[in-house]
Amino acid sequence: ILQYDMWNVTPSDLWDWKALKEKIAKYGVRNSLLLSPMPTASTAQILGNNESIEPYTSNIYTRRVLSGEFQVVNPHLLKDLTERGLWNEEMKNQIIAHNGSIQNISEIPADLKQLYKTVWEISQKTVLKMAADRGAFIDQSQSLNIHIAEPNYGKLTSMHFYGWKQGLKTGMYYLRTKPAANPIQFTLNKEKLREREKASEEEKERNKAAMVCSLENRDECMMCGS
Numbered sequence: 140i141l142q143y144d145m146w147n148v149t150p151s152d153l154w155d156w157k158a159l160k161e162k163i164a165k166y167g168v169r170n171s172l173l174l175s176p177m178p179t180a181s182t183a184q185i186l187g188n189n190e191s192i193e194p195y196t197s198n199i200y201t202r203r204v205l206s207g208e209f210q211v212v213n214p215h216l217l218k219d220l221t222e223r224g225l226w227n228e229e230m231k232n233q234i235i236a237h238n239g240s241i242q243n244i245s246e247i248p249a250d251l252k253q254l255y256k257t258v259w260e261i262s263q264k265t266v267l268k269m270a271a272d273r274g275a276f277i278d279q280s281q282s283l284n285i286h287i288a289e290p291n292y293g294k295l296t297s298m299h300f301y302g303w304k305q306g307l308k309t310g311m312y313y314l315r316t317k318p319a320a321n322p323i324q325f326t327l328n329k330e331k332l333r334e335r336e337k338a339s340e341e342e343k344e345r346n347k348a349a350m351v352c353s354l355e356n357r358d359e360c361m362m363c364g365s
Contacts, residue, residue, distance in 0.1 A: 146306060148275040175279035187214065192273070193284060194258040194266070196315075197239025199231070216241070216255045223248070258286045259317065263298060271305035280308040288317040
């Protein structure tokens with residue numbers, strides 16, 4: 140009996156599970172437990188990956204090591220922005236100003252915003268569902284961290300019961316919360332960011348006015364008359 144048998148899950152037929160069971164019955168296994176994925180930061184950084192099963196907590200952050208500090212950017216986001224001609228110093232500063240989120244940066248297309256949500260922007264119910272999908276093939280357990288910006292008794296109770304009903308052995312390893320205050324961003328030029336945001340708002344207003352002009356008020360539009 141393998142782990143998926145106890146979860147009443149039918150695995151993919153890409154692999155010969157029957158032959159595997161026959162070999163285990165004949166030869167045995169060296170270890171009583173085989174899998175226990177954990178989000179280990181140190182080895183993940185060495186290999187250029189994110190921590191195991193966890194989504195990115197931020198699309199840009201500072202990593203401290205013995206030799207000093209350096210900025211790390213989500214490499215997949217960096218690749219997509221570069222390919223679309225959107226990556227530059229200004230874009231980097233905007234992502235830093237938004238604390239590693241890209242959801243409110245107008246220059247970034249909607250499909251990338253959907254793809255590169257941070258863990259704070261992903262429903263933790265989705266995280267639990269994905270853990271349950273993995274659980275059928277994990278014989279030990281998962282170091283599953285839960286990220287809730289502002290936790291309370293109701294949220295945690297609901298989350299724990301949902302994870303339990305899904306059959307998770309570990310409903311929560313660590314509870315991660317957001318700090319009460321964000322760090323001061325000394326390296327950013329706040330004036331330039333404000334100018335950029337103002338220009339973006341003005342562009343939205345012009346687009347809105349143009350749409351109203353073309354659809355509802357073609358002759359009396361003050362923008363056209365001026």
